[in-house]
Each structure stands twice: as C-alpha cells, then as structure tokens.
Amino acid sequence: MFFGLRFDFRNPDLGGVSTADRYAAALEMVEWADRLGGMTVAVSEHHGSDDGYLPSPLVMLSAMAARTTNVRFMVAALITSFYDPIRLAEDLVVLDNISRGRVDLVLGSGYVPSEFEMYGVPSSERAARLKETLQTLQAAFTGEPFEYRGRTVRVTPAPDRAGGPGLMLGGSSEVAARRAARLGVGFIPVSAEVWEFYRDEVQQLGGADPGESIVGENYTLALFDDVERGWEQLGPYFLHETNAYGAWQQESNAHAPFHVAADVDELRARGTHRIVTPDEFIVEMKAAPFPFQIFHPMCGGIPPELAWQSLRLYEHEVLPAFAAE
Secondary structure, three states, X not given: OEEEEEEOOOOOHHHOOOHHHHHHHHHHHHHHHHHOOOOEEEEOOOOOOOOOOOOOHHXXXXXXXXXXXXXXXXXXXXXXXXXXXXXXXXXXXXXXXXXOOOXXXXXXXXXXXXXXXHHOOOHHHHHHHHHHHHHXXXXXXXXXXXXXXXXXXXXXXXXXXXXXXXXXXXXXXXXXXXXXHHHOOEEEEOOHHHHHHHHHHHHHOOOOOOOOOOOOOOOEEEEOOOHHHHHHHHHHHHHHHHHHHHHHHHHHOOOOOOXXXXXXXXXXXXXXXXXXXXXXXXXXXXXXXXXXXXXXXXXXXXXXXXXXXXXXXXXXXXXXXXXXX
C-alpha cells in the first residue's frame, strides 16, 4: 500500500483555525508521512485568494524538506507567469540542496484573471512566459553559463541532484498538451482525454509512444468509521473547495474538473469527493493493480483535528492490513 499527501492550505472562516496553526499541522503531517513511508507530498499555488490559498509553495517545501528524509515533493503546479525566471532558478537550486534532490515541478501558465491583474501581467503572455521559464530553468540547472535575454548569466550554487528538479508541464487543454510535446518534456493532464493530445503530438514529432495516461480518476477521499457522520462533518469543507475552484473556472472559462454545486447532497452525488470506512478502503486497494492513494487531509479548510482522524485510521487500520504483503 502506497500513499501521498497534498495541501493547498485553503483556510476559510468555517474552519476556525489560524493560518499559523494550519501550517504547523501540515508540517506534522508531512513528518508523519515520511515516517510511514509516504511516497510524495504535493503543494500548489494561487494568489490573492480570500481563503488564504498557499501563494508561496517553495517556502513551504523548504520547511517540509528540512523536517523529512525520504518523501518526495512536487509543486503542482507552479505558475510561471508570476516569476522572474532567474530568481526562480536560484530559489529552486537552494531548495534542491535543502531537500537533497527530492523536488519535482509541474509548470503551468495560470488561468485566473484576477491573479494576472494582481501581478500586472497580461494573460496573453502566458505561453511565452511558460516557455521562457522552462528553458531558463533547464539551462540554469546545468550549473554552467548560458545566454538569457541577450546576456550571459550563471546560476549558483549547482543543484544537489544532477540536472536539478524534474520539470514537467501541466494543463487541461489540447493546446497545453501539444505544447508540452513540442517542448520535449513530460505532461501531467487534468484528464485522460487531454493526455491523448499529448500522446498524439509526441508520435507526430517522431517520438516513441508514451503509452496510456498515468492520471486516473480524480477524486478526494477521506476515511471515517461512520460515513454519514463523516459527510456531516466534512461535507461543508468539500463544498467550499469545489465552489471556490468552480468560481475560478467560471471567471476564466478554463477546462477544469470543478463545477459549482448547490449543496453537499449534489456534490456527494457527483463522486468527486468520497468518504469510506477503513474496511471498504482496504477492499478497494487490495483489488487495485497498484494500491496507491493521495490524501488531501485538510481539503477545503478541514480543521487539523478532523484531518488527523482520517490519517490515524489509515495508519492504524489500513496499513496493518498490508503489512504482511
């Protein structure tokens, strides 16, 4: 049984938790995951969000990396439109050394209009900024001098990991998928349908078939001994997450898996958020070809004490069922 964690640090008022306490809880959860053999921890970024969505993923990962040894980290996604590429490269090589090479990046161009207004960046520059940032990071991570906007620069120190953090592109559209193929990097799609555009473009360019999408069904899962009680306690937070993302999607007309829901019952019927008992989860995972689950323990602002209940059920009831396998 394999698992990972993800955090976005939404902290709406309904959670009743300070941002500092939420950050502290996440660091404890990452240490817990590292101790129990967690494979990955993912964070993401947005800006100017009313609920405090994490705006600075690299600072957060530095804190997480300093308190762990084995778990790998991913930013999914880092919004390249809002960074100076050279300064970003410097921050990343420092993070790579702190983590001893345990960080990978999914680069995105951003989609929320209010964020581009906040940074004073025209949204029409998204694709160009993404390409420049990708190529700058690739050059910077060699540790050698390279040409940047007409001048020779060199980013020091060198990364701990040869070649620096892994770089991929993410996206939810055909344009994004084909762009990743043309730039010669991996791609993390929102859905398997989008992946097929990447796969097609890679082969049209003469590359080997990258195969089926590694991205499966996208849902958030929590463990609870009493499923109905779980929905009573966690449902409002799931609804907050869905509707906050849905509002961004409506604002931008982006292709995304989140759509505004009228209430918890409607959201529950969609299947994008699931609550199951430990026994039900064990059955599912034992039937899976690769038993792996990403947990989003503080989804939508779930208070840490509630989040820990789900994680402790995983530790004490699920993991032992796989210990002898």
